[in-house]
Amino acid sequence: MGNLWRSENWQVNPKLSLGCTVVNFLNQTGTKGSIAGAELITKDQAAAFSNTLMTGSYLRPFTVEFNASLKF
Numbered sequence: 001m002g003n004l005w006r007s008e009n010w011q012v013n014p015k016l017s018l019g020c021t022v023v024n025f026l027n028q029t030g031t032k033g034s035i036a037g038a039e040l041i042t043k044d045q046a047a048a049f050s051n052t053l054m055t056g057s058y059l060r061p062f063t064v065e066f067n068a069s070l071k072f
C-alpha cells in the first residue's frame with residue numbers, strides 16, 4: 001500500500017488562500033526494493049556496487065504540512 005494523504009485548501013478571500021496536507025495519516029512504515037541477482041552474489045562481489053546509484057521506494061513518515069498563498 002502506498003502513502004495515504006489528504007489535502008484541503010481554503011480560499012479565505014481573493015488574495016489569500018490557506019492549505020493543509022496530511023501525509024501517511026495511518027503512520028505506516030516500510031521500504032521496498034531489490035537488486036536483480038543480489039541474492040546470488042558474495043559479499044566481495046557486492047562491494048562493486050559501492051557508491052552506485054540505485055533506486056527503491058519508501059513510505060514518507062507521518063507529516064502535516066501547512067501552506068499559505070498571498071496574491072498582490
